[in-house]
Amino acid sequence: MPKPLKLINPFKPTAGMTPPVLIGREGVIDDFVDGLDKGPGAPSRLMRITGLGGSGKTVLLTQLGDIATDRGWTVVNVSGREPLCASIQEQLAHDTQLRSLDIKISLPVVSAEAHLGGAAEELSFREVLTRATRSLTKHGSGLLITVDEVQDASHEEMATIATSVQYMVREQQDIGLLFAGITTGVLDLLNGEGITFLRRAKAEELASIPTDEVARALRKTIEASGLHIDDDALAYAAGQSHGYAYLIQLVGYYVWREGRRHSRESVTITLADARRGSEIALQEFGSSVLETAISGLTKPAVDYLLAMTEDEGASSTSEIAKRMGMPAPSANTYRRILIERQIIESTAPGFVAFSIPFMREYLLQHRADILARYGA
Ligand SMILES: Nc1ncnc2c1ncn2[C@@H]1O[C@H](COP(=O)(O)OP(=O)(O)OP(=O)(O)O)[C@@H](O)[C@H]1O
Ligand SMILES: [Mg+2]
Incomplete structure (x- = not known):
């Protein structure tokens, strides 16, 4: 008797988890890669990524960070929910590349006034960022900072980071800054003081992904996992995702699960599977995301x-x-x-x-x- 196929659900309906196929991001990835290749001052080295909750901001930041890492850049990821400057400084202090270049970066001073944006703290941050960036550039590398959840970030700290990065760009150093957040929160930040520089960031709004691209990716993912899907089932499932990143994973996950139920008899996902799976996915979306929001x-x-x-x-x-x-x-x-x-x-x-x-x-x-x- 043939060994039963070991079928593993490939979809990832979890915040921040990289999906099996990154759909609809070729354009922004190409821009970013061009920016890295073009050298200091390239516009796409400064980018803002905006979108609704679950539209794929964190995953995109991770992807762009990985590209920079592959090119030998040092990448520092921070979230607006933590003290930004201290966290960047701390990561730089522990960075293996900087250490191997014998660049010593001091740890942030943890004081009662820390992350209140004191002048001393700001100066020390600028000094650290300058030192790290100059050394990395000199050695053919660069520094990429990614800031997620910018809607929760302290505007003073974002201003400090913006000023320091701008200073490095002006010096033609290899530096990049990507920041991501809920659209309105990011616009609030950009309307604030002291961050004119950030307003020049290339804007990437994660709107809904075209259905045909979703369908192609669903098929590819499903076939790579060992199942098949009928054309009408595929069209239905892709439509139910409404091009919204989180729902693509959720619909994919439950539709695939329906298909696996009968995989001993048939490995093909039918329209009935797609309908049942999508219904469960939308219910789950209602109880997890929508209910939580209004509770x-x-x-x-x-x-x-x-x-x-x-x-x-x-x-x-x-x-x-x-x-x-x-x-x-x-x-x-x-x-x-x-x-x-x-x-x-x-x-x-x-x-x-x-x-x-x-x-x-x-x-x-x-x-x-x-x-x-x-x-x-
Ligand atoms: N380009 C994409 N193609 C397919 N699925 C994606 C894509 N981007 C993200 N996803 C999936 O969507 C879900 C949400 O992604 P992510 O956590 O990046 O969203 P987010 O915009 O950061 O959400 P939040 O605002 O809640 O932080 C995850 O399940 C992820 O696997
Ligand atoms: Mg996120």
């Missing part, structure tokens, strides 16, 4: 969201206040809370929209259940 909101905040569902596109904030029967300033309190929790975003002055895919559909569908939680 614990107060009743008026939920009312604000429900009032927004009347609009297919962006909602006028004054119109929402009217629908809620509230004076505009009171409604604005809830708008602010919802923006802070990254459920909605301001698309233009006086307008808001949902910042999580399918939130509107989910609220419309579960309106009664949600209201029942508040005794309504």
Whole structure:
């Protein structure tokens, strides 16, 4: 009897996990590679990556960082949720390449004032970054800094980093800076003071990935794993992902799982499998992402969201206040809370929209259940 195939689900529906096929990123990768080759001052060495939660920002930063590492660059990855300058300095102090070049980098001073953006701390950071970058450039290498979750970063620290990097670019040193975050948070940062330099960053907005590219990648992934998929099943699954990175993995994962159930009889994923798998994926998306986002909101905040569902596109904030029967300033309190929790975003002055895919559909569908939680 032939040994049964060992089938392992290749999809990765987990935040930050590199997917089996990186879909729709050839353009930005080519730009970045060109930037590395062109030398100091190339525009794509300074890049901002924006998109909704789950649109693939972290994965893209990892990918670009790997490319730089392969070319011998030193790559430092930090997140806006940690003290940025101290963390960069610490990683440089432990960097094996700098050590092998016998470049000594001092560790950040941990003081009570640390990451309050004190002048001394700022000077020491600039000094460290300069020393590291000059040495790496001299030895044919370079320094790439990636900052994820920029929406949570301290604006002072981003300004310090921007100034130091700009100084190195002006000196024609080999340095790159990539920063990624939720679109509105990044725009907030760019509107702040002291970071004019960052506004010049090449903008890469991770919008939805075309369905045909999704379909090609799904087929390739499924076939490499030992299963097959019918054309109609493939078209259905690709469509259900709506080109949204996280859903591509989630739909792929559950559709594949349906196919494996009957792999002893047939290794081909059918339309029925694709329908069942997609339904589970969307349910899972609802309970993990959408439910988590709205859990614990107060009743008026939920009312604000429900009032927004009347609009297919962006909602006028004054119109929402009217629908809620509230004076505009009171409604604005809830708008602010919802923006802070990254459920909605301001698309233009006086307008808001949902910042999580399918939130509107989910609220419309579960309106009664949600209201029942508040005794309504
Ligand atoms: N280009 C891509 N093609 C296919 N799948 C992708 C792609 N980019 C990311 N993914 C998948 O999408 C999911 C989310 O990716 P990632 O964590 O990078 O998103 P994010 O934008 O950083 O989200 P968050 O804002 O929550 O940090 C992961 O499951 C990942 O495997
Ligand atoms: Mg991320």
